[in-house]
Amino acid sequence: MAFQLPELPYAFDALEPHIDARTMEIHYGKHHAGYTNKLNAAIEGSDLEKMKIEDILANVSTHPTGVRNNGGGFYNHSLFWSIMSPDGGGEPSSRMNIHKAIERDFGSFESFKDEFAKAAATRFGSGWAWLCVDSNDKLFVCSTANQDNPLMDVVDADGTPILGLDVWEHAYYLNYQNRRPDYINAFFNVVNWDAVTKRYNDANPGASDL
Numbered sequence: 001m002a003f004q005l006p007e008l009p010y011a012f013d014a015l016e017p018h019i020d021a022r023t024m025e026i027h028y029g030k031h032h033a034g035y036t037n038k039l040n041a042a043i044e045g046s047d048l049e050k051m052k053i054e055d056i057l058a059n060v061s062t063h064p065t066g067v068r069n070n071g072g073g074f075y076n077h078s079l080f081w082s083i084m085s086p087d088g089g090g091e092p093s094s095r096m097n098i099h100k101a102i103e104r105d106f107g108s109f110e111s112f113k114d115e116f117a118k119a120a121a122t123r124f125g126s127g128w129a130w131l132c133v134d135s136n137d138k139l140f141v142c143s144t145a146n147q148d149n150p151l152m153d154v155v156d157a158d159g160t161p162i163l164g165l166d167v168w169e170h171a172y173y174l175n176y177q178n179r180r181p182d183y184i185n186a187f188f189n190v191v192n193w194d195a196v197t198k199r200y201n202d203a204n205p206g207a208s209d210l
């Protein structure tokens with residue numbers, strides 16, 4: 001099997017009360033598992049089985065739609081679990097490169113948070129909000145539809161996602177119903193800034209935290 005569902009790095013109830021256990025159980029065990037299985041079915045017997053998911057997504061326009069939808073779903077959810085933690089929340093420490101980069105590119109953490117929350121709230125229908133690094137190592141916020149992301153050659157925004165928020169209704173409806181802004185606010189209580197700054201440093205060869 002080419003791609004494997006990554007282990008969830010915490011228990012289903014670990015992010016409560018911000019994200020409830022039942023949502024996590026279904027989201028990970030049904031939705032993410034489903035994208036992973038369908039991605040594997042879509043690429044079975046092809047050369048894509050031996051490729052990194054990032055490289056598949058970079059040329060996704062040349063592959064069937066099932067690879068775009070399920071490859072995106074596989075990658076996006078793998079990132080999503082990794083950038084949350086029961087010990088997360090607050091602001092990145094001033095020792096982290098991501099702290100300096102956010103102040104440099106957004107003016108302040110609050111300005112970044114407002115822009116990200118707005119991108120998440122105004123994405124019509126299903127999709128994701130992202131914090132990304134562009135090819136000049138500058139941070140930017142964007143949103144994408146469905147299971148697209150900024151690694152894909154079919155997406156206008158071009159960058160490496162380092163933080164993402166799933167705003168599909170399956171991500172929040174059991175606990176928040178139609179109150180997407182409440183879910184977005186709650187998300188900021190579980191953001192794992194250690195993981196985000198690591199992704200930022202990995203996207204910037206040569207960068208490292210103080």
Ligand code: MN
Nearest residue numbers: 031166168171
């Ligand atoms: Mn989802």
